Amino acid sequence: MEISDRVDAQHTTPSRCGNLLAFLQDGKLRVNHVASTERCLNEYNIKIPSKEIINITWSDDGTRIAVSSYKQIGIAHVDESSHHVRLDNGGGGLGRFASAAFLDNEHLLTTWEFGRGRIWHLSSGRSTEIGDLKTTSSGQAWSQRPRSSSAAPDMLAILSRVSAEDVLTIHFVEDGKSTSRVSLPTIDAQSLCWSPDGRWLAVMDTPTAASTIHFCTPDGHLYRSYPSKSPSDPDGLGVKFLKWAGDSRTVALAHYEGGVVLLNTRSFTPFASVEHSTTIDQTGLPPTKQAPIWQEHVSATSERTYSLATQPVSPPLSHSKPSTEPNELGVAELCFSSNGEYLATRDERMLSTVWVWSKQTLSAHAVIMQHANVRKMLWHPSRPDLLMLDCGESVAYLLEVGASSPPMPVTVPLPGTPILAWLETAVDAPPAILALTKSSFRVIFPEGRPAQARPTTDGRPSVPGADIYEEGTSEDSIMDVLSGRKPHTRASEQSYTERIDMEADGEDATMGLDDTFRAKRRPLENAVEVDPLDDSEIF
Template sequence: MTTNATASPHGDYIAYMRGGYVLTQSIRHREPTTQSACKLPPDAKVASLKWSADGSQILISHDRGLQVVDSKHRSSRVFLKNGTAGLGRIATADFVGNEHLLVVWEFGKAKLWHMNSGKAVDLPDFKTTCDGQTWQIRPGNKTPPLFAVLSRIGAEDHLSLRFPSLRQLPPPAKLPTIDAQGISWSPDGRWLAILDVPTASQSLHIYTPDGHLFRSYPSAKDVELGLGIKSFAWSGDSRILALTKFDGLVELLNTRTFMPIAMIEHSTTIHQHEVEKEQQAPVWQEAVSSANERSYTQQQQPFSPPLSKAKAGNEPSDLGLAEICFSCDGSYLATRDCRMLNTVWIWNMATLGAHAVLIQHSNIRRLKWHPTRFETLLIDCAEGFAHVWNVSSREPPTALPTGGLAKAKLTWLEGPAEARPIIMVTEQSRFHLLHPEGQDELLEQVSRPASAEGSEPNDEGNSEDSLFQVLSGRKPLPPKTQPSYTEMVDLEMEAEDELDGDGLDDTFREKRKAVQQAPMEIDPLDDSEIF
């Protein structure tokens, strides 16, 4: 039984829990599954697994505390014990760089731990009650990393920009917000956007990396009607900032002056009467037969997508846009309106016009662009199918059965630009990989054992001819000497017996070194310990 499966940042390995151990399985190479040397308590409930940015460490969050495992040497590096939970349970924990851990407790306490020395720096008044991110590392391979933190002092929001290695906290800067809802760096790290509540007259604030306010939007002289900005998203090339409104509009700003360049509206009737018929955006609608066979038909304009609603009510979350996301290079924008939850609108950022409209049979749960292929979009409708669509083609999406439950989570795996795409299908107790375009040659090839004495030499020059003879039926397929990659993953996942790790615990217990900590001020409510 596997749980909490998660892929590494570069898409090389998958880490998952089994029998109290962390196991790592290679994705693109034929390597045996490796097991960590440390075992969690038998009654520990694992909440999540997270990789460090460089893929060298794995963070295990469970109800007893935190544990960091070295993914290369498979040994335990850090164990943070939550003690008697005087600060509540650990709400979130994340890597900050490769040497620090940011830990936030449910009662609002936050600490930045240095994993080598075991020392911690308190982050006072850490803001925890907001819809978006309260902290984020500046993008880019910058050393040391710079990260921004939101804090709430009294009734005022503050912003702190700091490096993890600093022991002295820089003075926070007061924000012109009523109740900041989240922060987000632009992909190039040049701008930091802070979103305020939608009722604020100026609900978006743009800051420079040194903490200076560059601009607030909309400007004070502009008259803003309605509920304001609901969310925002940066394009992959950092050239456009898209703002979603509660009235269903999407406003596009350039990231030089942050002035509007276009407005996108989702109409309940699709009719491009000003565009020639050959250049109109295609409208594809999915149909499902009684045998669960899926097909798409192209609809003629004008056409009205079916209206749908996840639930009754007029809550702010039910108004405006339900989802918005850019392709990896910012060439295309995918949006969903809350009135039409089964409809995907694709917009071309070069022409600022509609590129296509996809109408699914069921409401869409999530949209996800491929991390390296700008033209590939994954549509997850929670039906046990992965709908993959190529933007550059004139064909409709392809519905691929995932082989998992309807509630299974579908995600793209990172990888080289030249590698074939891989979809990870994750359920509560198992996971498997889906290859929309087949596996790479490195995974498909069958490794041959070293030739024994007296056997025929390996003729590499005739490998292509031999493959042609096999495919054409002139030559039988050679006997299988080793299970395929998929079979190895299935064998690991379906194994019922738990690994016995008592000997490993005894071996590594004597090698743990105590970390000397400098005397520091003790919080009477904090009894957490790091080893």
């Protein structure tokens, strides 16, 4: 096992490919490689105070980074130090920036707190407005469809609220077009999410509804609703949340009453159910059919060991008395392994106990009773038999599901209670764990450090000291460029105004350009009425 040096940083965020880390340090945005966290590959000066930054977001290919605050968003290119974009909220007529997310390498979705959204094309500066975005839901009001192939179009499912009615719109990111709005049979839709293969879209209603889950086709039309309430308790709560298996063949519904129902995605009918018993007794089963029950013991010297519990055994309860709070009822957490063969669950009544279920045998595969409450269960993204438990004790518990051994505790040398997460790695690469606090982080390699990768994503040398918000080079105000008040200074390619003139003069242009100062304005197809309060700009 190897552990990297401690790095003092804030807002540490790994790239989606898992080989780069972006963080704030000494008022600068820095990018380091996971295999050598002590060496800075690139750094950028930022003008947003660290205390105002909400988060840092990576693009899919790991070439762009968005630094978000309530007032502005800065986008930096990892390898092209002179290429930067700034989104300014202007006077804040739509409220503060609520979120910023890359839809692909060229498109960024921003949302405001007052229910507005906008998709920006970072190279051209054009944008498409999204109105009536639902902001009162408990979950996410939009979800991007996973792409099954490079030829598949980028699609965005958007949940809106119009005239006291929930509506669903499918938006095509590349051309800015959208399907007609589809009314949903929901009372107060809370969230939506695509299946991993992009074939189904699940919309979750308020838990008091008779049918909490609605499954829609990719064009947004309702296919089937699931009656989530128990016939014995029609006035109770229904589904708490759902999880798709990685192979998209199964969807798990976690109920407030404590059970988990598994549905097949061909007909969306249940084929198995999971119950968490307060007393585990397998004495009536043959020894080969019994799942091992591992119980952790912590000595006075903080030595952690496991033993097989004698059955029957009752896991420790987390609450001294029954709770009436909805968030403390039923299933606390569930997650599928990367191949969908295993399911890990926790119950709100027994937060220190983890059940691992096998989808092949439709029975418990193992039970782990921890000394402290489990904070998070995390399957490795590419190794389906590796599960990590985070109990908030600066220890990562690694369980090899296929082995007959208990979890292996790995101590994380960081002060406080760091948050643990897997880093995305290849199947044949050693696993890596990111342990971070608000002010520092370390990377743990349980099986050793991987080979050193190239300095940057495309092999070019890094250019430290680039400024993400400095005036000059490629960071130009779109309004200044269009009005001619500010020339574009990049000498290596055509200027922005030259590209606009060429597009406007082209006879086969499919979309008009808003170029009032040059009197070449043509109406946009499917034009959206501009909100007079929206004075946000892209720079």
